[in-house]
Amino acid sequence: MEYTGRPAMNALSIRGLTKTYANGVSALTGIDLDVAEGDFFGLLGPNGAGKSTTIGIICSLVRKSSGTVRVFDVDVDENFPLAKSYIGLVPQEFNFSVFEQAIQVVTNQAGYYGIPSALAHERAEYYLGKLGIWAKRHEPTRFLSGGMKRRLMIARALLHEPRLLILDEPTAGVDIELRRSMWAFLREINEAGRTIILTTHYLEEAESLCRNLAIIDDGRIIQNTSVRKLLSQLNCETFVLDVDSGDEIDEVSGYSMRRVDEGTLEVDVKREQSLNPLFAALSTQGVNVLSMRNKANRLEELFLDLVGEEGA
């Protein structure tokens, strides 16, 4: 057999993972998941689907009921400390002491990973600086804004420079500008070789950042594919047209149309279909199209389709 250098390794490999909480809630009912090293992976799913439970198990905060979890080929049942040292976690909820200063939060975290204080301070300056909260380093964390707290948790997770960064809804409640800058930052560290797993409810975020994704619903994975493949499944897009016609608008053959209100028209356009005949037909009717936009994020529609189907 030909030697191909470094064997392809999975950053994360999960088999048959189940979790039933003490109160009887069955949060995971058998999950298989592989995330390749270097991937930017999205874990999507509605509220209560089991995303945080899965992440909790990977990071040892939740005890699994059965199944195996391997992090960079290390079985957590065999050597959890080693597996943990590979992972950086940005949890869904704030979980730092509200009395400590931001700088203490990050340097203490580094200390738990055995990083010497001088190096911890150097990295703290770098990551808090990169995330724009270095100036706030001596504030007790309770005085930080929500967006600053999120960024503090990202810096905290990076101080030991983990090979796998897991972010559980890192941009929840973060304004658009900041979200874009966080995206740029995450892309940058992914390009530098770090594997990233991200959960989010903003599908635009998953579409723009992730290469592969899994959709989890009701404790099961219902879709596990690349973002590109998933989008290609979309064979229909809905456009919203702002029109200035008060009269009836006749159906244009080949398109399914809905008049939402006086000035708004929704049109479903198939992937292979051109828009020209639609505009031609509308202008023959004397309908003026003032503007046009996509109804929703494309992934969002697909997501609703998938999750809706499951629920039905």
Add this chain to the structure above:
Amino acid sequence: MNPHGTWIAFRTILRKEVTRFMRIWPQTLVPPVITMVLYFIIFGTLIGTRIGEMGGFSYMEYITPGLIMMSVTNSAYSNTVSSFFSAKFQRSIEEMLISPVPNYVIILGFALGGVLRGLIIGVLVTATSLFFTKLSVHHLAVTLSIVVLTALLFSLGGLVNAIFARSFDDISIVPTFVLTPLTYLGGVFYSINLLPEFWQGVSKANPILYMVNAFRYGILGVSDIRVEVAFTMIAAAILLLFALINLLLNRGTGLRS
């Protein structure tokens, strides 16, 4: 984790603990001193002068070691119970749980934090007592080792309490209903030789009696019990609690769902 990394993790936890109680010093360092002053004024000066001698010492001298010990144990216990419980409550304990730091290091870090607070209080309270009574140390090694071991034992006790606690009420139940009564009945204020034989026997089932008396032996040279017995008991209890906490942390009791 390599030994050097483990050492760094231990120092980090310990420093965090010390920073915590120093940051809130008006809550952690001042009250024991005030309480002590009140004890000295009431029991020592006002009532003590009417009691006369006990064990060959003035009443004030007799109760001083017990009072110091009581401040130390209370401080050590309340440090770990409140620090660990509030870390659980704020979920900042997760910072340690997701890291590779071994459980025994977490225990040692928290426990020694409690010991340090106990010792600082011990020094403050002893200094305060010098305004009211004279104090000479009969056996320095016994005094110091018993105070450190007792502080460690109570620190560990506080950790057990915090691990099981689900609410802030739960962290005050044990001190109020178990520790305070045992301390008051543990020979802080009297020699059990004053009690009828039956109650002397009962008193000897109280572990705090041994700690108070061993400490009193270190300072005054008198004790109701044998000091070796006290050392053995305290050491055994420390090992037992350490093993228990290690087991609880390994299982994730109260920490991992």
